[in-house]
Amino acid sequence: MTIGIVCAMQAELDVLRDALALREIGSGSPWDLYASRGESAIALISGVGKVSAAAGLSYLLSHYKVTKLVGIGVAGGIAEDLRIGDIVICRGAVQHDLDLTAFGYELGMVPGLRIKEFKADRALVAKAVTAAEEISLPVQIRQGLALTGDKFVAHGEGARLRQLYRGDCVDMETAAWAHVAHLFGVPWVAIRSISDQADGEAPANFKEFLGHAVGNMSQLVLRLLASM
Ligand code: ADE
Numbered sequence: 001m002t003i004g005i006v007c008a009m010q011a012e013l014d015v016l017r018d019a020l021a022l023r024e025i026g027s028g029s030p031w032d033l034y035a036s037r038g039e040s041a042i043a044l045i046s047g048v049g050k051v052s053a054a055a056g057l058s059y060l061l062s063h064y065k066v067t068k069l070v071g072i073g074v075a076g077g078i079a080e081d082l083r084i085g086d087i088v089i090c091r092g093a094v095q096h097d098l099d100l101t102a103f104g105y106e107l108g109m110v111p112g113l114r115i116k117e118f119k120a121d122r123a124l125v126a127k128a129v130t131a132a133e134e135i136s137l138p139v140q141i142r143q144g145l146a147l148t149g150d151k152f153v154a155h156g157e158g159a160r161l162r163q164l165y166r167g168d169c170v171d172m173e174t175a176a177w178a179h180v181a182h183l184f185g186v187p188w189v190a191i192r193s194i195s196d197q198a199d200g201e202a203p204a205n206f207k208e209f210l211g212h213a214v215g216n217m218s219q220l221v222l223r224l225l226a227s228m
Contacts, residue, residue, distance in 0.1 A: 003228055004066035004186070005043040006057055008173050011210055012073045013043055015218040020225070029063075031056050041225065042066065046173065049150050050095070053173035054180050061184040068124065068228055071177045071190035072221055074206070074213045075169035076198030078158040079144065083194065084209050085216050087137075088144040088168055089128040090190040092117040093175035096161055097149035107164065110179065117145070118178035121187030124228070128189055131223035139216055144168025146192060148175035152206075158198025170198050191224070193217035 007013050013034070016022065022043060026033035032045040042064050046056030060066060077086065094108045094117050101107055109116040125143065132141040147167035151157075161167060174190045181188040193213040196205035 001067045002039050002065055003041040003225060004060055004064070004069040005041055005072065005225075006046055006060065006069065006177055007043070007072045008046055008048045008053065009073070010045055012214050013045055015214045016043070016221060019218070019222050029059065031059055033060070039064070046177075049172050050148065050176040053176035057177050057180045061180065061186060066186055068121075069177070069181050069186050069188040070124075070221065070224065071174055071188060072217060073171060073173065073192055074195035074210060075146065075171040075192035076153050076158055076196050076202055077169050077194040078147070078153075078162040078198050079168040081140070082168060082197070083140070084196065084205060085212055086140040086142075086194045087132070087217055087220060088142065088146065088192045088194070089125060089132065090120055090146040090174055090192060091125050091143045092119045093146040093148055093178040093190065094118075094165055094167065095149060095175045095179070096147040096165060096167070096170070097151065113182070115182070118175060118182055120178070120189045124187055124189035127227050128191065128220070128224050131220055131227055135219045135223055137216060137219060141220065146171055146174040146190060148172060152203070153198040154202035155200050169194060191217055191221055
């Protein structure tokens with residue numbers, strides 16, 4: 001069994017590098033790939049945005065026998081109760097910028113598949129919830145819905161997306177990973193740590209709190225991986 005780990009940016013993986021004894025593999029591929037203890041886990045840095053996320057994860061899933069997938073990274077919090085440093089265990093993900101309403105589809109719905117919300121694997125979500133109960137972090141950790149699009153959400157846009165989709169956090173990869181995982185039949189869960197609140201301060205807060213957010217997430221992710 002190989003666990004796949006996917007993130008968008010190097011900083012999101014660096015916090016796990018030592019604990020997972022990650023070593024770089026796959027030179028020649030366009031993506032940064034790392035293996036942990038043999039190939040019990042393979043980590044991929046897919047890059048930012050839906051195309052990078054989908055292309056990178058497709059590469060990972062077609063070259064390695066990944067049986068379970070964990071997506072990790074930071075996100076903008078759009079639910080009223082989420083603060084910077086809190087963590088969302090994503091129970092589902094929607095592409096908020098996918099709009100075929102002109103053809104009668106619901107906003108966010110993938111034509112062909114007729115799926116709007118890609119649902120995380122219930123057993124993996126349950127494992128993440130248990131992992132959260134077993135660690136002690138002075139932040140809120142709760143389940144939520146991730147909204148993904150090719151846009152860094154700021155300046156009031158977060159409130160609009162909250163209203164439209166009742167999502168909890170915004171990012172630029174989770175639903176793309178979920179879509180690809182669905183196509184490959186691989187169960188997934190994603191953990192997103194809040195780096196900003198998708199508001200006017202979001203660009204500055206993202207830079208300031210990226211390190212804090214990924215640091216918070218690492219304990220939970222390690223505990224989850226150990227239980228899988
Ligand atoms: N990732 C972290 N913060 C984000 C935001 N505000 N919008 C999109 N992706 C993000």
